[in-house]
Amino acid sequence: MHNFARLRDFLEGFGALLDEAPPEPAIHARGGRLLGELIAVDDWLPAAYAQPDPDRYQQYLLHADSRQRFSLVSFVWGPGQQTPIHDHTVWGLIGVLRGAELSQPYIRDAEGCLHEDGPVHRLEAGTVEAVSPSIGDIHRVRNAFDDQVSISVHLYGANIGGVKRSTYDPDGRPKTFISGYSNDTLPNIWNISRE
Secondary structure, eight states, X not given: OOOHHHHHHHHHHHHHHHHTOOOHHHIIIIIHHHHHHHHTXXXXXXXXXXXXXXXXXXXXXXXXXXXXXXXXXXXXXXXXXXXXXXXXXXXXXXXXXXXXXXXEEEEEOTTSOEEEOSSOXXXXXXXXXXXBTTTBOOEEEEESOSSSOEEEEEEEXXXXXXXXXXXXXXXXXEEEEOOOOSOTTXXXXXXXXXX
């Protein structure tokens, strides 16, 4: 039995936070605490939103705010899977629910080339990290394990599956993409959370 009340409480609490129209640093801080509380207990994510794929990581939509202010997504990483270097173009909070992931930030030099910006961040279960154009928005992420699945929960300042953003080659050349979601046939979890 899944504790859908925990997810519903998180969505209502985060929506109320955005109703206050706080500045982005407050969203990172207060939203990060709310996300941390959600991922602190692993009893609410249904199995349908935690299924790996052998070929690529999965991005399952859990909730899209009706006013397009935010979306909540589960990322399911098969063993050794990783993203390309990419951006988000909006603020985001990433919390690890199961396993661990590795995030390598990138920065542009004066010529526009991308370079690794410091060491890889290892995010363990229960850890929350922020990304944003205002604090650093380009990174590459991978499952920290080559022999097990990891799952993270991502909260973004838009309906991220419909946002036009970019992947990058090492020279910093962008390639536009829109990610969409892996669960086109699954319902929005909000619709089943009151059962």
